[in-house]
Amino acid sequence: GENVxxxxxxxxxxxxxxxxxxxxxxxxxxxxxxxxxxxxxxxxQLIIDIRSNVGEKKDQRIAVTLNKTAKHFSLHxxxxxxxxxxxYFCAARRQGGSEKLVFxxxxxxxxxP
Amino acid sequence: GAGVSQTPSNKVTEKGKYVELRCDPxxxxxxxxxxxQSLGQGPEFLIYFxxxxxxxxxxxxxxxxxxxxxEGSVSTLKIQRTERGDSAVxxxxxxxxxxxxxxxxxxxxxxxx
Numbered sequence: 001g002e003n004v005x006x007x008x009x010x011x012x013x014x015x016x017x018x019x020x021x022x023x024x025x026x027x028x029x030x031x032x033x034x035x036x037x038x039x040x041x042x043x044x045q046l047i048i049d050i051r052s053n054v055g056e057k058k059d060q061r062i063a064v065t066l067n068k069t070a071k072h073f074s075l076h077x078x079x080x081x082x083x084x085x086x087x088y089f090c091a092a093r094r095q096g097g098s099e100k101l102v103f104x105x106x107x108x109x110x111x112x113p
Numbered sequence: 114g115a116g117v118s119q120t121p122s123n124k125v126t127e128k129g130k131y132v133e134l135r136c137d138p139x140x141x142x143x144x145x146x147x148x149x150q151s152l153g154q155g156p157e158f159l160i161y162f163x164x165x166x167x168x169x170x171x172x173x174x175x176x177x178x179x180x181x182x183x184e185g186s187v188s189t190l191k192i193q194r195t196e197r198g199d200s201a202v203x204x205x206x207x208x209x210x211x212x213x214x215x216x217x218x219x220x221x222x223x224x225x226x
Contacts, residue, residue: 006155034214043117043204043217044156089155098169099208100142101215103155 002027004092006104014112019080021107024092031095033066033073036085038087038106039070047088052095078113117218120203125224126195134190134221138207145188146215147180148204150155156204161190195225 003026013019023029025033033054036044050057050064050073057064061080066073087108091101118137126132142146143164148156158172162182170180177195182188192199202222206215 004155036217041219043206043219045217046214049214055145091155098171100146100158100161100169100172101156102158105153105155 002102004102004104006090010108012110013080019077021075023104025092029094030092032093035075035092036089082111084111085111118216119221123222132192134203136188136205142207144208146206147190150202197225200225
């Protein structure tokens with residue numbers, strides 16, 4: 001089955017710096033890659049997603065890139081702010097399977113003021 | 114409602130007891146998912162409903178776990194003979210038709226003592 005690896009497990013940056021989180025997946029049939037942000041005591045919140053027919057997607061300070069050949073995708077946050085501090089999860093979904101997502105183990109991002 | 118609602122938010126039960134966890138999805142969402150999240154881990158898929166039927170229950174760990182969605186809206190996750198290893202946050206999510214991003218609820222934190 002699908003396996004998603006996520007790195008780093010923790011990341012600390014200064015306010016205003018950029019943050020990059022990377023994920024790799026194992027199933028070449030995966031075609032949908034969302035990113036979720038989870039704050040303490042809350043459920044994961046979808047922040048951006050990308051489908052396998054595009055290589056990059058941007059939404060204000062957040063961007064995601066996908067390399068299907070290498071089977072990896074990354075989340076880029078620019079001009080980080082303290083409110084970006086949270087746990088971020090990447091996930092992958094297999095084309096033609098059920099709609100289940102396979103998640104990475106998460107990255108705890110801390111943005112220091 | 115405006116979001117996915119899960120009740121109770123916290124549940125403490127004794128080993129061996131039976132528990133029911135409830136999920137109210139966003140109105141009109143036909144797809145509903147249950148995930149389990151252990152401390153420091155990403156969500157793990159349990160079961161996916163499309164309408165009233167379980168389209169994929171491959172993530173249910175054993176026959177002590179069962180879920181229903183009799184009218185295609187509210188879903189109940191049922192756990193029999195609870196074990197300490199069942200302690201986790203149980204997350205419910207819904208989406209319009211399974212092809213778009215999920216919206217998660219805040220989860221039910223289950224503690225088996």
